[in-house]
Amino acid sequence: MQKVDHTKKIVEINNLSFSYGNEEVLRDITFDIHEGDYLGLVGPNGAGKTTLLKIMLGLLPSVKGQVKLFGTDLKKFKNWSNIGYVPQKATNFDINFPVTVGEVVLMGRYGKKGLFSKATKRDRNIAKKALCEVGMQEYENRLIGDLSGGQQQRVFIARALASEPKIIFLDEPTSGIDEKTQDEFYAIIKKLNQDLDLTIVLISHDIEKITKEVMHVACVDRTLVYHETPERFLKSVHSSEFVGENAKFTTHHHS
């Protein structure tokens, strides 16, 4: 097993700005994500978190500033299967879609295969292994729409794993999922980060919960407000310098 090199930069963002038409959504953002990181990307609703994520996924190519993925400029980057993506479940998915759990996870292989090729036995085995990693192997032949929200979430994580990525982005993965299921979810993510050495970026507006899990926090509100350890981040959130922003966060803070 290769050792994780925590100094290796997987994502490098320098002076990034982005506008939808005339509306500037992100301004002058600079930060890096290193191999093995477990980063929580937080910020109030409408702060540009999802836009920042879409830029790193290559879905919004025209940006000001520089974005490098695995050392390659965003515009020239080709190895998209190195990047796993777990979308915000509710907005992207039709629960009546006629597709089995196994078929969904196999999709994770498709980007890697390239055009004109078919899924092979090896692809199916990798997809099966990914299902095992999230403890969903028994559901392989069930319809995705028949599962609970938490189970669907795990299947989407397995799909991301199936492309054998080095980094996984998760967009608001716990929204609409109950507390107990959330704990199971975070246990899986921790395992991916620590046992499989995957770099994890978790987007959330629930800072109270996420700061208990991650190693680093980056706070975005149009610009990068903070990039720190969770402990120091929480301290500053609750101190005066953040009062204005704090009101916009969802917190479970009991003071």
Added chain:
Amino acid sequence: MDANIFQYGFMIRGLEAGIIVALIAPLIGIFLVLRRYSLIADTLAHVSLAGIALGLILGLNPVYTAIGVTTVSSMGIERLRTSKKIYGESALALFLSGSLALAVVLLGLAKGFNTNLLNYLFGSIVTVTEGDVHIIAILAASVSFLLFLFYKELIYISFDEESAKAGGIPTRFINFLLIALAALVVSISIPIVGVLLISALMVIPVVTALQFKKGFAKTILYAEIISVLSVIFGIIFSFYFNLATGGTIVLVMLAVFGIVLLI
């Protein structure tokens, strides 16, 4: 009812063409239905009417002109839809009414095609020629091959276009391919079910198969079985009871849908 359907060459040709169309229509239809594009088949059918009118005026085989006009227009529809200058369904409405208007004007310019025109509107397997069967077979084989080739991309973008794009799937190309293939299938189905009923052939077997709540591969298989059986029985009924073929096929499909919905 003493006549045997297989005594007549035109009926055998009609059955051959019908079965080919029955096999190909749901293959493309499943992607259209699941992407909420069901009405695109109807729009493309109206566009192909303009192509047929053009063929009749120029004295060319209307199937060829229909294929040409429909394929070009399908690209225009997809461009308009993705440009986001207008809503997707508005793009469909523009092309649907626009091409119908063009067809009416063209047919008005050259009079005397009325019987022919009715065949194209409602379908008539009696008029299917040996040559038509060959064209349909070749095009259907090409479409099936392309669908097979891009199956994994098509299923991925139908299920979750954003993740597909993030995973490196060329979504723009696949979207164009899908609509171009839809245009081809619509054009080749015209002699069988006619302009007005084509979308039924692409949509109803798929919607029926979806009621079984199976995975993707099985849903396609069920849609194929429903489609082929409906076309065969529709043609046989229309022959023995002297009914309009296209209409009978669609009514058989709807009856199957009704039965599946009830059980």
